[in-house]
Amino acid sequence: MGRFNAGVVNWARMYDCYSDVDRVPELLALVEREDDAEAWTELGYRLVLEHDLLSPASLASLPRLVRLAEGSTQARHLAGAIMERAASHHDGDELLADSAEVIAEFGALLDRHLQTRPADYLVTFRALLAVREQYHWANVLGDFADDFYELSCPHCMVEVTIAIGGHGRYAAIRDWHLGDIERRDLRPSPAEELSGVGRWMYEIAVRDGKAVLAEGISHLFGKAECPGCGSVFTIADEYEAANCLVLR
Structure with a gap:
């Protein structure tokens, strides 16, 4: 072509x-x-x-x-x-x-x-992420009203549901009969500890007065405790590693 x-x-x-x-x-x-x-x-x-x-x-x-x-x-x-x-x-x-x-x-x-x-703030925000070649986050980032991210614990490989939204901010095991069980509160990243794309996303949201988006980003780029083995991992790193699109 x-x-x-x-x-x-x-x-x-x-x-x-x-x-x-x-x-x-x-x-x-x-x-x-x-x-x-x-x-x-x-x-x-x-x-x-x-x-x-x-x-x-x-x-x-x-x-x-x-x-x-x-x-x-x-x-x-x-x-x-x-x-x-x-x-x-x-x-x-x-x-x-x-x-x-x-x-x-x-x-x-x-x-x-x-x-x-x-x-159309979120639509525009996602488009700007794509312009900055952050294709993965451009495709998956939500408004944190009711967002769920599924990933595997990097230590014990149990499937973990990460919830960030109106239902809470936690890591859990999803049981299709009982719902989200063994919940563990997420540990948001302080603004000064954010780096890379997480810091850029957070700063843009803060600049524009989007408090819910900024808080959601601080949780998404924060840490979670695995309900299965108790280990702690960085949510965004594990989710991106498992799902990231790659230009070919």
């Missing part, structure tokens, strides 16, 4: 999720002229199919979507969805490298939007 840049795209080689090569450029031209709801809907399923499947046309569309994203919620969300799933595309690293400048522009746009504390 040929490479592309923000200025020149050989659309004859950029098939979409339905293996068509002509419909996506037609739809992009239409939404560039007018805010057509039906065109946006069709673009959505041609560029991001069933949550995780991308096509060459998906990544090739990014420059034009980013140009529209400042004034279009649909363009911003679709570009964000493409970025979140970019790691699953077999040529994702090469194609994203060709659009490095436009992706950086998109990141700046997303960050400005976050600072307005918009209704």
Whole structure:
């Protein structure tokens, strides 16, 4: 498959999720002229199919979507969805490298939007994580209203449920008849001990006054006690190691 840049795209080689090569450029031209709801809907399923499947046309569309994203919620969300799933595309690293400048522009746009504390804050936050190549967290991060993360204890391999939300903040063994049993309270990481992406996520949430998100992140990047063997481990490290997407 040929490479592309923000200025020149050989659309004859950029098939979409339905293996068509002509419909996506037609739809992009239409939404560039007018805010057509039906065109946006069709673009959505041609560029991001069933949550995780991308096509060459998906990544090739990014420059034009980013140009529209400042004034279009649909363009911003679709570009964000493409970025979140970019790691699953077999040529994702090469194609994203060709659009490095436009992706950086998109990141700046997303960050400005976050600072307005918009209704779509979490969607925007996840898109910015993807722009920063944090594809795993871009795909799994929730709003901590009722979030559960399943992982194996690194010491005894028992399956542990991590709950962060309205039902509590704990590690437990999930029993399908009794619910979450043998609960152990999580140990959130103090802000000064956070590092890497966890610290960045926390600081952005605090900056924007998102207290629930910031508190959830401090727990997600904190520690849990295994209900099975009593060992203590870092939640984010174990969850990421077991589930992290890798660009191929």
